[in-house]
Amino acid sequence: MAPEVPQPLGSSNGSPPPVEVRRSARRRKTVSAFWEGGTAVVAIPARFTKAEEKAWVERMVDRLERDRSGRGGPRSDQELVARAAELSELFLDGRARPETVRWVTNQSTRWGSCTPGERSIRLSHQLQGMPQWVVDYVLVHELAHLLVAGHNPKFWSLVERYPRTAEAKAFLSGVSFAASRGLTPEGPPA
Secondary structure (H helix, E strand, O other): OOOOOOOOOOOOOOOOOOOOEEEEEEOOOOOOEEEOEEEEEEEEEEOOOOHHHHHHHHHHHHHHHHHHHHHHHOOHHHHHHHHHHHHHHHHHHOOOOOOEEEEEEOOOOOOEEEEOOOOEEEEHHHHOOOOOHHHHHHHHHHOOOOOOOOOOHHHHHHHHHOOOHHHHHHHHHHHHHHHHHEEOOEEEEO
């Protein structure tokens, strides 16, 4: 049985998230947006006018908010800690107890990492906006490292208690493959 996904959380004061606009001379047509921590980052071509920028930022931030609320994943480090505790109870008999679980922006080649000696888990901000069951898989994977340091059969037997392990691994492999080819949600590079 899959874990229950937490309900989407609205912003505490109803205000829009902080937004950072990144203009790129290399970007010709495409516009993309992603979460970096709690900030919505919108990447646009450098040639866009202020009016085009405003229209695209509104559109892309709206899309990010819809995606995030539709997926209902943890948005803050505190929510990650709570979700990790739930997953530890569900799949690891409550034995994996991290001291910290947090989003980080300095992991571009790994989805997550764990330092067992410090009992700390870090998840790449690139997971934000992905389906909750994928984020849950990465959390279970890192929680299992608190119990078993390597990737031996004992480790994988713990991780595979999470029922969507194979599916999540395939999903992340597909995302990695697409990224290595320069593909974006809008389609191939221009």
